[in-house]
Amino acid sequence: MYDNDSPIRLTRQQSRAVDRYAIEELGIPGVVLMENAGINAAGAVFDLLRDAFEFEVDEENARIAIVCGGGNNGGDGYVVARQLKCWGMSPVVYAVKPVGELTGDAKVMADAWVSVGGSVVEASEEAAVERVSGEWQVAHVVVDALLGTGYGVEKGGLRGATAAAVRAMAGLVEEDSDGGAEFRGRIVSLDVPSGMDADTGEVAGGTGGGASGGAVRADQTITFVAEKVGFGVAGAEKWLGRVVTADIGLPWDVVEAALAGLEGGPGGGA
Numbered sequence: 001m002y003d004n005d006s007p008i009r010l011t012r013q014q015s016r017a018v019d020r021y022a023i024e025e026l027g028i029p030g031v032v033l034m035e036n037a038g039i040n041a042a043g044a045v046f047d048l049l050r051d052a053f054e055f056e057v058d059e060e061n062a063r064i065a066i067v068c069g070g071g072n073n074g075g076d077g078y079v080v081a082r083q084l085k086c087w088g089m090s091p092v093v094y095a096v097k098p099v100g101e102l103t104g105d106a107k108v109m110a111d112a113w114v115s116v117g118g119s120v121v122e123a124s125e126e127a128a129v130e131r132v133s134g135e136w137q138v139a140h141v142v143v144d145a146l147l148g149t150g151y152g153v154e155k156g157g158l159r160g161a162t163a164a165a166v167r168a169m170a171g172l173v174e175e176d177s178d179g180g181a182e183f184r185g186r187i188v189s190l191d192v193p194s195g196m197d198a199d200t201g202e203v204a205g206g207t208g209g210g211a212s213g214g215a216v217r218a219d220q221t222i223t224f225v226a227e228k229v230g231f232g233v234a235g236a237e238k239w240l241g242r243v244v245t246a247d248i249g250l251p252w253d254v255v256e257a258a259l260a261g262l263e264g265g266p267g268g269g270a
């Protein structure tokens, strides 16, 4: 974690520039950045678990569902799963894209999770998500690793199994507030609550959601490097919950050097 209290907010382009600078200029592989992101996020999940369920949950009985998308945000989720397993927990990964169809860094991390004996429940069709999401109801922590900075509302709302998974996660909280089936867990989003546009804070369909709209309503968002510009927009706090910033193994002066190379410099949108 940085000790500078996230002094700036990053655009999507700036987030990408930081990753690219580390990979291309400094020679730090993308999987190293992803491992750092995931291990720091796992630490924050562990802290949340301890703080929220101090007297009833230990490593062996913690029920953790990690819902992974098909991009690098999903890759972070597979790292969180592996790290929590190192610490004695048995998280279950739910994958909206089959592990065999992943590419790049996310594929490396998903394969690593399977190699260490981790379990993956594949739910790449909407009906499958609806079937398995009942298991999230009894989780202590549901980790949202579906979409990060790669999603924008200009893409026209959410598609397929991802849309169903976002609806199911939103439903956990809604049922709770309606006095229906009680969800006593916490929802943690990695980098950005899935469905929120990191640049504008917009959510397709607004608060009404709809079949292809809505976003995950997180209790906590663990965001990488720095907050995103969209987090500062009025109304965004409804989706974000408490925001925690996690580093990806890059000292702050390196982040500033990466941003200095972009038009407008490191000021971001704060």
Ligand SMILES: NC(=O)C1=CN([C@@H]2O[C@H](COP(=O)(O)OP(=O)(O)OC[C@H]3O[C@@H](n4cnc5c(N)ncnc54)[C@H](OP(=O)(O)O)[C@@H]3O)[C@@H](O)[C@H]2O)[C@@H](O)CC1
Binding pocket: 019, 030, 031, 033, 034, 035, 037, 069, 070, 071, 072, 073, 074, 075, 076, 105, 146, 147, 148, 149, 150, 151, 152, 155, 156, 157, 158, 159, 160, 162, 163, 190, 191, 192, 224, 248
């Ligand atoms: N080394 C690095 O770069 C690091 C990156 N990091 C992490 O990477 C994240 C950015 O990753 P990213 O760029 O892969 O994008 P991401 O947010 O996973 O979304 C892509 C996925 O979304 C899907 N999708 C898109 N639109 C959709 C829609 N309308 N409805 C449904 N699905 C839709 C799209 O599907 P496809 O279009 O391919 O079918 C694809 O599967 C960043 O937030 C941080 O968490 C950290 O680990 C630090 C190091």
Ligand SMILES: [K+]
Binding pocket: 073, 144, 145, 146, 147, 148, 189, 190, 191, 192, 193, 194
């Ligand atoms: K997310």
